[in-house]
Amino acid sequence: MKNSIRKLQSLMAVGCLLPVLSSTSSSALAATSGEDTFKAKCAMCHGQDGSGNTPMGKRTKLRDLRSAEVQKETDDELASTIKDGKSPMPAYGKTLSAKEIQDLVAYIRSIAKKS
Ligand code: HEC
Structure with missing residues (x-):
């Protein structure tokens, strides 16, 4: 018993x-969603909201990731910018997985300005 x-x-x-x-x-x-990766690795330049409204963003005349000019790029173009970088933006192809890069592209789509 x-x-x-x-x-x-x-x-x-x-x-x-x-x-x-x-x-x-x-x-x-x-914790590995596109949003969290973005806030951890990208927001220092692109801003928490993707606007590029940061000291670094202003210095480099960053385009607003939410804007139509960035949003008109294809998923592949956005993914390859993240993967290969675009001076002065570092390349993330070695530090992020393909899945994480996809999630970042999806996140950039999700913050697009609704006009
Ligand atoms: C050191 C600052 C810095 C960091 C960190 C950074 N970026 Fe960038 N990013 C830039 C700059 C500067 C450009 C613009 C390059 C150009 O157009 O010449 C850019 C461009 C881009 C573009 C293309 C937008 C366009 O104007 O066509 C995308 C997409 C992008 N970044 C996503 C990301 C993502 C996602 C991350 C995080 C994984 C990230 N960036 C981290 C500085 C940064």
């Missing part, structure tokens, strides 16, 4: 841990 209670307790412990584990893995996934 004692034994089966112990078994039950250990089963319950596993049952309690599982939701914790699955919730941490889903937040780890969210």
Whole structure:
């Protein structure tokens, strides 16, 4: 009898841990979304909102990523700018995966100015 209670307790412990584990893995996934990558790696120049309204953005006359002139570029063009860089913008092809670059392109699309 004692034994089966112990078994039950250990089963319950596993049952309690599982939701914790699955919730941490889903937040780890969210941490690699295009938005988070953008805020971590790109916002210092392009601004949190993509406007380019930063000291670096002003110095280099950055185009607003939300603007029609940037948005009219194809996904491939945007992805290759991110991958290969465009002086003075560093290339990210070695530090970001193809998936992360895709997510960034999707994020840039999502902040487009709705006109
Ligand atoms: C050191 C500052 C800097 C960082 C960091 C940076 N960029 Fe840039 N980015 C620039 C500059 C400057 C340009 C414009 C280059 C040009 O047109 O000559 C640019 C251009 C671009 C363009 C093309 C827009 C256009 O005008 O056609 C895209 C897309 C872009 N960046 C995305 C990103 C993404 C995504 C990241 C993060 C992974 C990033 N950038 C990080 C400085 C930066």
